[in-house]
Amino acid sequence: MELFNVYPLNPIQIERAKGSCVWDEQGNQYLDLYGGHAVISIGHSHPHYVEALRSQLDKVGFYSNSIINPLQEELAEKLGRACGKSDYRLFLVNSGAEANENALKLASFHTGRKRIIAFRGAFHGRTSLAVAVTDNPKIIAPVNQTDQVVFLPYNDVEALQTYFSAHRDEIAAVIVEGIQGVGGIREASIPFLKAIREQCDLSGAVFIADSVQCGYGRTGDFFSHDYAGVLADMYTTAKGMGNGFPIGGVIISPRFEASFGLLGTTFGGNHLACAAAIAVLDVMEKEDLLANASTIGSYLKKELAQFSRVSEVRGRGLMIGIELPEDLAHVKKDLLIKNRIFTGEAKPNVVRLLPAMNLTKAHADQFLQAFHERLNA
Numbered sequence: 001m002e003l004f005n006v007y008p009l010n011p012i013q014i015e016r017a018k019g020s021c022v023w024d025e026q027g028n029q030y031l032d033l034y035g036g037h038a039v040i041s042i043g044h045s046h047p048h049y050v051e052a053l054r055s056q057l058d059k060v061g062f063y064s065n066s067i068i069n070p071l072q073e074e075l076a077e078k079l080g081r082a083c084g085k086s087d088y089r090l091f092l093v094n095s096g097a098e099a100n101e102n103a104l105k106l107a108s109f110h111t112g113r114k115r116i117i118a119f120r121g122a123f124h125g126r127t128s129l130a131v132a133v134t135d136n137p138k139i140i141a142p143v144n145q146t147d148q149v150v151f152l153p154y155n156d157v158e159a160l161q162t163y164f165s166a167h168r169d170e171i172a173a174v175i176v177e178g179i180q181g182v183g184g185i186r187e188a189s190i191p192f193l194k195a196i197r198e199q200c201d202l203s204g205a206v207f208i209a210d211s212v213q214c215g216y217g218r219t220g221d222f223f224s225h226d227y228a229g230v231l232a233d234m235y236t237t238a239k240g241m242g243n244g245f246p247i248g249g250v251i252i253s254p255r256f257e258a259s260f261g262l263l264g265t266t267f268g269g270n271h272l273a274c275a276a277a278i279a280v281l282d283v284m285e286k287e288d289l290l291a292n293a294s295t296i297g298s299y300l301k302k303e304l305a306q307f308s309r310v311s312e313v314r315g316r317g318l319m320i321g322i323e324l325p326e327d328l329a330h331v332k333k334d335l336l337i338k339n340r341i342f343t344g345e346a347k348p349n350v351v352r353l354l355p356a357m358n359l360t361k362a363h364a365d366q367f368l369q370a371f372h373e374r375l376n377a
């Protein structure tokens, strides 16, 4: 059997990984500033993480959500403390799309409404509702097309207010990334996030903060939406939560009532996934990774802004977008092939940095040196 060929691949096979570095099968070392789409949060193969998974596997790797799993409770308690939302509750899933799917579904159950506001440039995943609120017609199959979703311009307070005025009683939810990732590292403005909160309060709609890429400490705040000083009704998370082990979650405000069977999953919240997520939170706390993300991120942004060929540097903490002019479209690829540095990309011609949160200044400097070389090649 052959693989279903949907991924354009880089000609690299990773055999080993440690911290912010990976090695190919010939032993070549690469600096990883992308973490496989923002997933590696505490560094590859962190010893505490490896030990936590290994010892959990020796005990029990999986059982379903039909028995008591104290690891889920430990995770919920630690996560509540880490994100400052101990009064919220946690529903565990396996991926970011699933987290958004369940958040949107819960919003609709709760309000009895169908209409959802999403924003231009948004990416929320590839399952049916998650893809319906994603602003990319190419990945929306006919069966996922729905006129219940409206895409408003991002950061446009007036458009939001106008839409709410006309449809106040129909809107189930507003879903928004604090910083659009796939959309090119674009930050939601404070007035915009405040306006979403205000309009949701006026209409009874649910504010869903998609924190799958921009959350979990990466920006220096636990959720990137936090800098606006408003609370969302639900936060969705995945990626960095398990440092590579598939796990996601919906963090749900006390205004929602749970009932048996309302939501469900076979794999979500299994023992191994919880052990991985607990280990990630332990390391984040012990190594003060939010502070490091903030410090190294600010340093990188400041240095990058000094390159005259850079059109714009955007983002917060270790979620950085470097927009380049058209004639430098080759830089991302050259960084990988010539300097052995993994970065990501976004349109239009944005190099995306989403490294582990314990990135060192030495690694940041290695990148800056390589970037300088590429711009002057």
Ligand SMILES: Cc1ncc(COP(=O)(O)O)c(C=O)c1O
Residues within 6 Å of the ligand: 037, 095, 096, 097, 098, 100, 123, 124, 125, 126, 177, 181, 182, 210, 211, 212, 213, 214, 238, 239
């Ligand atoms: C903001 C955002 N939401 C949701 C998702 C979907 O996550 P997953 O690929 O784990 O389903 C992504 C993935 O890139 C994302 O960036």
